[in-house]
Amino acid sequence: MGQQDSHVMKTLTQFILGLVAFAVIIFVIAQIMTGGFYSGDKPAASMNDDAAIAERIAPVAKVMEAGAAPVAAAAPTEQSGKDVYNSACFACHGTGAAGAPKLGDKAAWSARIAQGLDVLSGHAINGFQGKKGFMPAKGGNPALSDDAVSAAVKYMVDESK
Incomplete structure (x- = not known):
């Protein structure tokens, strides 16, 4: 019975090591596909792009001096x-x-x-x-x-x- 237990333990160990290796491979593939491994190059449409940051934090309104002529707002375009x-x-x-x-x-x-x-x-x-x-x-x-x-x-x- 000891030899059978040894065989079960060996098989179980191999299975667990296989699962760990599979998980590591999936993790590496996911990191490569999503750009998770930092390559040092900034993509143009990066969330850290200065133009994108400026657009996200732009004020929603402007203060005008009394008597100044308001700038005509562009007509909103209707979406389909x-x-x-x-x-x-x-x-x-x-x-x-x-x-x-x-x-x-x-x-x-x-x-x-x-x-x-x-x-x-x-x-x-x-x-x-x-x-x-x-x-x-x-x-x-x-x-x-x-x-x-x-x-x-x-x-x-x-x-x-």
């Missing part, structure tokens, strides 16, 4: 429904987070679509607490216009019929 979905809605409707129906899930969308676009747009614009989840107003992005949110709702409905 697909663009709004990709930038604001995908986080929940692409993953099903917070009970959100996934884009293209006909069963999950059918009862909602039956309520009509006006009701769905109203829920998306103003927020809604339903039985299956929560919809924050404007998908959590108050900068979106009502028209942009409605366009995103229409896009999701069209993709889910």
Whole structure:
């Protein structure tokens, strides 16, 4: 029986060493693929890029002297429904987070679509607490216009019929 125990221990040791070697190989591959091993070169789109930092910390407003003429703001460009979905809605409707129906899930969308676009747009614009989840107003992005949110709702409905 001692020889059999020795064989089991040897096999178990080999298995554990194999798992450790496999884990090390996966770790090294992940580091190489994600740039985790520091090579000394900064990528152009790095989070530490000075231009990117300046853009992230730029002020949201400017103080003007009394009597100074305001600078005309550029007209906001309206995004397509697909663009709004990709930038604001995908986080929940692409993953099903917070009970959100996934884009293209006909069963999950059918009862909602039956309520009509006006009701769905109203829920998306103003927020809604339903039985299956929560919809924050404007998908959590108050900068979106009502028209942009409605366009995103229409896009999701069209993709889910």
